[in-house]
Amino acid sequence: MQATTQLIHSIPVDPLTGAVSVPIYQTSTFVQDAPGENKGYDYARSGNPTRATLESLIAQLEGGSTGLAFASGLAAIDAVAKLLKTGDEIVAVDDIYGGAYRLFTQVYAQFGIKIHFVDTSDPEKVFNAITPNTKLIWLETPTNPTLKISDIEAIAKIAKANRCLLVVDNTFASPALQQPLLLGADIVVHSATKYLGGHSDLIAGLVVTKDPELGARIKFFQNATGNILGPFDSWLVIRGIETLHLRVRQHGESAQVIAEYLEQHPAVDKVFYPGLKTHPGHEIAKKQSKGFGGIVSFTLKHDHIDAAKALVTSTQLFKLAESLGGIKSLVSHPATMTHKSIPAEKRHAAGVSDSLIRLSLGLEDAQDLIKDLDQAFHTSAAKFEAATNAHQQPASC
Ligand SMILES: *Cc1c(COP(=O)(O)O)cnc(C)c1O
Numbered sequence: 001m002q003a004t005t006q007l008i009h010s011i012p013v014d015p016l017t018g019a020v021s022v023p024i025y026q027t028s029t030f031v032q033d034a035p036g037e038n039k040g041y042d043y044a045r046s047g048n049p050t051r052a053t054l055e056s057l058i059a060q061l062e063g064g065s066t067g068l069a070f071a072s073g074l075a076a077i078d079a080v081a082k083l084l085k086t087g088d089e090i091v092a093v094d095d096i097y098g099g100a101y102r103l104f105t106q107v108y109a110q111f112g113i114k115i116h117f118v119d120t121s122d123p124e125k126v127f128n129a130i131t132p133n134t135k136l137i138w139l140e141t142p143t144n145p146t147l148k149i150s151d152i153e154a155i156a157k158i159a160k161a162n163r164c165l166l167v168v169d170n171t172f173a174s175p176a177l178q179q180p181l182l183l184g185a186d187i188v189v190h191s192a193t194k195y196l197g198g199h200s201d202l203i204a205g206l207v208v209t210k211d212p213e214l215g216a217r218i219k220f221f222q223n224a225t226g227n228i229l230g231p232f233d234s235w236l237v238i239r240g241i242e243t244l245h246l247r248v249r250q251h252g253e254s255a256q257v258i259a260e261y262l263e264q265h266p267a268v269d270k271v272f273y274p275g276l277k278t279h280p281g282h283e284i285a286k287k288q289s290k291g292f293g294g295i296v297s298f299t300l301k302h303d304h305i306d307a308a309k310a311l312v313t314s315t316q317l318f319k320l321a322e323s324l325g326g327i328k329s330l331v332s333h334p335a336t337m338t339h340k341s342i343p344a345e346k347r348h349a350a351g352v353s354d355s356l357i358r359l360s361l362g363l364e365d366a367q368d369l370i371k372d373l374d375q376a377f378h379t380s381a382a383k384f385e386a387a388t389n390a391h392q393q394p395a396s397c
Helices: 003-010 049-062 073-081 098-111 123-129 152-161 212-225 231-241 244-263 282-288 305-312 344-349 366-392
Strands: 066-070 089-093 114-118 134-140 165-169 187-191 205-209 268-272 295-300 330-332 357-360
Touching: 003 049, 003 244, 049 066, 049 205, 049 231, 066 073, 066 212, 073 098, 073 187, 073 205, 073 212, 089 098, 098 114, 114 123, 123 152, 134 152, 152 165, 205 212, 244 268, 244 295, 244 366, 295 305, 305 357, 305 366
Parallel strands: 089 114, 089 134, 134 165, 165 187
Antiparallel strands: 066 205, 187 205, 268 295, 295 357, 330 357
16 A cells, blocks of 8 residues: 555544544543553543544654654754763764754753764765764754755764664655655654645654653653643544645655756856755765755855845745745745844855755645746845945935
8 A cells, every 4th residue: 555545544434423634632631430540541641532633643654663743853953862861972964053053052951961063965074973872863854954864874873883773854854755664763853844744734743762761752752741732633644644645745755956047047057956966965865865855055156145135035935934844935034033043154154055045835736836936036036135325326415
């Protein structure tokens, strides 16, 4: 059976009523037959049937044993970080998601947990950063916003040989394209806010483990810290996942077309998209993923913050916003938005130049999106020229 067929039918029809859609169990507690005797649920922090449906669905999609749903992607990351003790170390991808960077360097650092950032697109750099205290290797592939690719299988071998757990933040690829646990990773985390939810209408996070014991430890943290996803948002994520494969296929097809359009555009300097043969991670992405995803980044020949700002404020279909993975196309300018708090020097070193622009392709027709970019390039060039000329005019009075 194909993955999509299996997915759609793995969500059971409600055995009590025949409801085709998963019921939303909006309840805090469950009546017990006798003290300690219940129908599998006693209190909704510890377990809720709607959340449980989502949790088993994501476990199945990622090929893992345990799925867990949290209040946000960062809350999911936090639950995994709780596996660590004082003195433990993490080796992480150098362009890690900004919120994860803040969590590890400003919260977990307080508890004596160290993190080393390396360019994980070179597995040898991962190997060289491991010390006897390293407990976790943390990957994102593709990364944000420069879409660097790391070899999950190669790094999983390094992790295993050094008794570390490999965690992959699979938000950008989604399980429709990439299943890290099947490539040797131990834990997958997701911001379900993005492709899994898919409609820019919720904040949610997920964790999947390969090993049930590891899953039980993280489930313990979920209950002990009260870090859970509510029943309605769980239902929204289930509803999003039902169309995941279809959406991700279209996002990817549009991304490829747009990346090729940008590559030949005279105003564009570099295009970052793993689906382009010129991308350094193209072959590895092809080996470990079924597609290259819906995010495309590019820089302008005129590498200036104002040139980028003029462009991102000239699109009409692409809405200027942070986040990604929804049905509406979004455009963002990392240097003044998501990466604003990173000092310019460090930002440049990570490849996020002043003019870097990130697109999250939605489900609009790709040709309409190209027309929108075309008009935005024209409008913004005129805007930028006018501003520069005004600046250069000698004062007349
Ligand atoms: C958005 C995002 C997160 C954080 O998820 P939230 O749901 O916003 O808390 C983590 N990792 C990646 C790669 C993301 O894009």
